[in-house]
Amino acid sequence: MDRVNAPELVISRGRLVDNIFAVQRRIAPSELMVVMKDDAYGHGIEAVVDAITASDAVVRWFGGYDIPTSLRIRARAGTGPRVFAWATSSEDEARAAISADIDLGVGTEPYLQQVIRAAEALHATARVHLKIDTGLHRNGFRPEEWGRAVDATLEAERRGSIVLEGVWSHLAEASDEEDDEAASAFDQAVAAVRAAGGSPQALHLTASAASWWRPELRGTVSRIGAFCYGIRSGDGPRLPGVAPIASLVAPVVRVDGAGVEVGIGALDGLPTTLVGAEVGTPAGPRRITAVDASRVTLEAWADAAVGDLVHVFGPGEHGESDATTLGEHIGSIGEEILLRLSPRIRRTFVD
Ligand SMILES: *Cc1c(COP(=O)(O)O)cnc(C)c1O
Secondary structure, three states: OOOOOOOEEEEEHHHHHHHHHHHHHHHOOOEEEEEOHHHHHOOOHHHHHHHHHOOOOOOOEEEEEOHHHHHHHHHHHOOOOEEEEOOOOOHHHHHHHHHOOOEEEEOOHHHHHHHHHHHHHHOOOEEEEEEEOOOOOOOOEOHHHHHHHHHHHHHHHHHOOEEEEEEEOOOOOOOHHHHHHHHHHHHHHHHHHHHOOOOOOEEEOOOHHHHHHOHHHOOOEEEEOHHHHOOOOOOOOOOOOOOOOEEEEEEEEEEEOOEEEEOOOHHHOOOHHHOOOEEEEOOEEEEEEEEOOOOEEEOOOOOOOOOOEEEEEOOOOOOOOOHHHHHHHOOOOHHHHHHHOOOOOEEEEEO
């Protein structure tokens, strides 16, 4: 593509699928759950599901965070894959989820009771993954509450309103030592479930970084968002076989002695603190010198012309930074650069 009239997020289906294969090779035999919160990290749920469905990749799990998102995934992916929703939700939402065969993450006693009630009202069986709080204190049964939660779940399982499908938690990924402690709390929680007669099949603890780098912490399932979209960890290396799937492109709209103006700006979601960061131009990398409401200004290059294409971020083929490098430039992470992008920016999927 050489020309665009307006900024566009161009997303490669091929790179998405390559990333999924690379992640699956790396984590096998742990199964990949592709995490799709925040509209698939800003790429667009429906198109991402379509790209996966149309490919040779076999993805058996999707992670939707909340129930509305998970229902969108279910509607698009069909009845084959498992869809996991872990946000505590209302009873109405829980009913909708159970009816749509969505697996529910449950980390509090009131929500457990609500899910049981919802399943009983539907005369259906809810698939539940109990969450143990392994130290992050972001929802999850505390170790001292675990025994009761397990007993209540197994009792509901005997009545047929619940299947205890899984046990899960979330790692801080702040230090290996903390993650090791969390993993040992997790293993104890799983052992307690088994001792009480439960047989959870899905054990999941790790997200992108720990799934990739800490094989000993991987469970039977790994919940991975960032690496599927090619978003590198902060300070992390590029990973073999994994590349950013999205390129943000925008046209040059004005050239003068002071610099080159590109038709994308703060109103489109570009942080004004990106000044100094490098983007890709037909002449290679150039620095951003200003970010205004609807323009960024770049250092000039010879022969710059209106209509030239600038790559604001992407896999680097045009000298552009990746989203993580831009995120680090503003003291944040790559996800933030993608999530701030206005929904008004067109997402275009290409092969
Ligand atoms: C976002 C999220 C993930 C995925 O994290 P990545 O680092 O993007 O792979 C996994 N699990 C939970 C609970 C999450 O909220």
